Structure formats: structure tokens, C-alpha cells
Amino acid sequence: MISAAIGRHVPLSGWWMQRTPRERLLVAGMTTLAVLYVMVVAAVEPLFSARAEARATITTSEAALARLAALPANAAPAAASSGDQPAATVLTDTAYEFGLAIRRIEPEGDGARLTVEDADFSEILHWIDSLEKEHGLHVVALEMDRRPEPGVVSANLTLQR
Numbered sequence: 001m002i003s004a005a006i007g008r009h010v011p012l013s014g015w016w017m018q019r020t021p022r023e024r025l026l027v028a029g030m031t032t033l034a035v036l037y038v039m040v041v042a043a044v045e046p047l048f049s050a051r052a053e054a055r056a057t058i059t060t061s062e063a064a065l066a067r068l069a070a071l072p073a074n075a076a077p078a079a080a081s082s083g084d085q086p087a088a089t090v091l092t093d094t095a096y097e098f099g100l101a102i103r104r105i106e107p108e109g110d111g112a113r114l115t116v117e118d119a120d121f122s123e124i125l126h127w128i129d130s131l132e133k134e135h136g137l138h139v140v141a142l143e144m145d146r147r148p149e150p151g152v153v154s155a156n157l158t159l160q161r
Contacts, residue, residue, distance in 0.1 A: 057122055057151065064125040068139070071132065087112045087159060090135050098127040111137065111160035121153045128157075136161050 019027065088107050091114060095102050100123060105114040116124065124144075131137040141158040 054150070061122050061125055064122075064129055068125070068128060068132070071138070087137060087161065090131070090137065091159070094127060094130060094135070098123045098130070100124065100127060108158065109160065111140070111158065113156075113158045115154070115156050117154045118147060118149075118152055119155065121151050124153065124155055131159065 016024065086107065087110065088105050091105060091112055092102060095116070100116050100119045103115045103117045105112055121144075128139055128142075132139070137159040138161070139157060140160050141156075143156040144153045145155075146153050
């Protein structure tokens with residue numbers, strides 16, 4: 001069995017030995033370049049693509065954070081449509097729309113204090129933006145902690161009308 005396997009490689013070995021040293025060098029070089037090309041196409045390009053997507057997401061999130069930070073603290077509520085609903089109801093309804101799970105919510109005056117765990121950073125920012133523009137709820141306090149997974153955070157928020 002072993003001799004049969006060796007016998008199959010003899011023609012390739014014989015072909016290799018028939019090549020001049022210059023041809024062997026060229027074939028080895030081209031093989032090396034082909035392997036490097038396959039490695040770049042199969043491994044490096046997808047990594048660069050994922051990195052570019054992550055940077056785009058970060059840029060969008062930073063722009064949303066800058067818009068949130070630029071809002072005045074005493075801005076008037078943007079929408080009166082949800083003004084008659086308790087803040088806790090608005091928060092739970094809208095969190096579901098953004099795919100966020102509220103772990104704990106405590107009504108506090110005309111607002112609420114809540115905890116959201118393991119949520120996508122950009123979705124939290126879009127949710128906060130929606131709460132301010134559509135429901136007149138403004139962030140009074142915000143504390144975010146990143147999780148081990150990329151782009152995932154836990155947040156403690158206090159919102160008021």
C-alpha cells in the first residue's frame with residue numbers, strides 16, 4: 001500500500017527533476033504567489049470589508065451621539081401624541097419596535113428609570129433619538145457599559161418629559 005502511494009508520486013517527482021534549476025525557481029515562485037493570492041482573497045479581503053462596515057456603523061453612531069449631545073437640556077417635547085400615555089408604556093412599546101429588551105423599569109415622576117442589557121449600540125441611539133423626536137422623552141442621565149461582544153452594550157437611562 002505504501003509503495004503504491006510512493007509510486008504515484010514518482011511521475012511528479014520525475015517531472016520536477018527534469019526541470020532546470022531556473023524552471024524550478026520560476027514554478028516555486030509562481031506557486032508561492034498563487035498561494036498568497038488565495039490567502040488574500042479568502043482571508044484578508046473579508047476582514048477589510050468587515051472593518052469598513054464597522055467603521056461606517058461607528059461613524060453613524062457617533063453622529064447620532066453628537067446630535068443627542070447638542071440638544072438643549074430644556075427642549076420642549078416634540079410630539080404631544082404620546083403625552084397622555086405614561087412614560088413606562090411609551091418606553092416598553094417603542095423598545096419592542098427597536099428590538100430592545102428592557103430588563104427593569106421604574107416610573108419616576110413624569111418619566112422613568114430603566115435598564116437595557118445586551119443591546120446593539122446603534123439601536124439604542126436610534127431608540128433614544130426616536131423617543132426625543134416623537135414622544136418628547138429626553139435623556140436626563142445615561143450610563144453605558146460595553147459588553148464582550150462587538151457593538152453590544154448595557155445601558156441605564158433616566159428619561160423625563
